[in-house]
Amino acid sequence: MDLEIYDKTQQGVSDDRLNLIKKVLEYAGNYIKLPENTEMSVTLTNNEKIQEINKEYRGVDRATDVISFAIEDGEADDFPLNLDDELAEEIPKNIGDIFVSMDKVGEQAKYLEHSFDRELGFLVVHGFLHLNGYDHMKPEDEKVMFKLQRDILDAYGLKR
Secondary structure, eight states: OEEEEEEOOSSOOOHHHHHHHHHHHHHHHHHTTOOTTEEEEEEEEOHHHHHHHHHHHHSOOSOOSEEEEESOOSOOOSSOOOOOHHHHHHSOEEEEEEEEEHHHHHHHHHHHTSOHHHHHHHHHHHHHHHHTTOOOSSHHHHHHHHHHHHHHHHHHTOOO
């Protein structure tokens, strides 16, 4: 997976945590059998910035923990590309972008009484699954998505 991580926090995120994000997302990609040429990004930010994003794109004027912007959201493409199968496999597929509030990671880890790393892993996997078409708006979809994220985190070693 081609993963870009952007650290937009004022205090900076440790190399260990940046590596955790990379490794857990690579693991999740392999777990759901994504093609190796999949592209995505993760931007690490603070509560203030994620609140601005949440307000602008979701109409909710409060900080949140993670926001995902999927490139392919199931809507019809106005200008579809018609490529032969071989060429289509060679072109990298960008699945989208995830924004994570590192402030919320800390707050929620403390509230839930588990490690910062477990919460960080949970949020990036949660956002990643949204980029791949999973959702939790309906109870039956929530059951599928939440089980999958728990299975990925447990298998990776970030148990609750």
